[in-house]
Amino acid sequence: MKRLTLLCLLIVLGSACSLDEPSFEYDLQGHRGARGLLPENTIPGFLRAVEEGVDTVELDVVVTSDRQVVVSHEPWFNHTITSRADGSPVTQEVERSLNIFEMTFEETQLYDVGRRGNSNFPDQQAMDVTKPLLAEAILAVETYVYEQNYPPVRYNIETKSQPDWYGVYSPLPNEFAQLLYDQLVDLDILDRTIVQSFDPLTLIAMRQLDPDVTLAMLVYDESQSVELMTEILGFTPDIWSPSYDLVTPLLVDKTDRLGMKLIPWTVNDRDEMIRLLELGVDGIITDYPNRAP
Template sequence: MKTLIALIGFLSLTACTGGLKTQRLQVQHFDKQGHRGCRGLMPENTIPAMLHAIDLGVTTLETDAVITQDQQVLLSHEPFFNHEITTKPDGSLVTEAEEKNLNLYRMNYAEIKTYDVGQRPHPRFPKQQRMAVHKPLLADMIDAVETYCRNNQKPLPQYNIETKSQPATDDQYHPQPAAFVELVVGVIKTKNITERVIIQSFDPRTLQYLHEKYPSIKTALLVEDNDPKPFALQLRDLGFIPAIYSPAHTLVTPLLVKQCRDAAVGLVPWTVNDAVRIKELKQMGVTGVITDYPNLFKGL
């Protein structure tokens, strides 16, 4: 296990960080990440959203993964049908009271495809284009993006895939971490895109399993805006140094930028929907930004 003496020094945590393994991220450009494709402009986590994000010049497609009853990896932010965006097969609207009973982990993909997630106007994203569209499988999204890029002479993107899990809902809304990771890795290996994949999570268990079993796959630690733990303690608790540290953008400070740079960790905050703030963060030295509006990257 590689000991990071320089990192231990600047973190001032010699006793608890010695021996951490690290992933090195080779930052060659400012990483323009489209959140759920381009949620502000197109229905989130759908193939049209991903293709439009490609047209807007993103370098990374950020998305979310859940698992279906028939063990398929599905793009969805929630492990159920969100009432804000979902229309039932009979044309009626999913209500907030019933959404969590529409558990994707208890539904086969053939049934999931019959629900629409693009025709309802989004209450928080008025610019989002409305269309008939369903939640796609990760494999189908990758196929569509790779084909689109090759046919249109576009650079092939990275994929930043979040494992949507937490201990409280194991075996209720998703499988245990090891099974979850194996299903996701199975897709990315089949599609031969491993070198262009980042797996991110707020759940350290999936990242820890991934790092031990598949250390060559890049990982990103997501951090909530109300998380009080500093950078050093986050890494200590994770048990290794990920390729990317991905906090809420309100947590970014000059000190955090320096800590990430010194640790050779990419710093990619979320979710930044203001052009001025994106430029400010870039000037501070973050290595990328996640936004619902990839059109804001124009001119960067």
């Protein structure tokens, strides 16, 4: 669902838009759905992202004790957004003890992750909602897209994995990759899915399962250089996905020469989005897809 060009807006809306209004072709990704507008990593949030015209729904996955793939940013219940069944808030002191990797999926449904809203996102609409299975979320989006006659959307799925979590908060990389891969095959969305991670080992495991899966390397600081991370991976990923403040003209040129797309995260200011797009990035990951140019 590429952004409408100025010409399309003039034709469809008949409005007197400014000729200076920017128009770009790029991959607009809704971060955790549309976190700035509705609870993160939830089915309502994903549907809102689709309504706002995203090309790609970005989300995170973890694994339960019964080996279900669940949509969640942390492998525990974040105190900022979580309430217990009785309505009491989860505190920061206990959040990591609420380990999803030690719970069955049924047990995860005892915790609400939307009714309190999110103090970091004052525009977010609060609602009662729980963490969904990956399969539930994908089927809900696919059904909504079909019913609304929207073009097919893509998915960008992050494995929440790092070495000190192995066997504690997450499976080992090979098992994590296999569980996710099997789900993508069953859901028939493999050709429309990016698998991304800060953990190169899950990307390596996914590449070994299927060399055709689109992979994105997430990076958060300058120590994770293109040269270092591609050496660790043993291959050049399809997408380089850095924190947006790491994007420079030099990085744009380097990723272009290596044949990688450059898609930074998480860009919530419209002027910054425009600056990055003018630099030549291939996509934007944002909590506010409604702000996209």
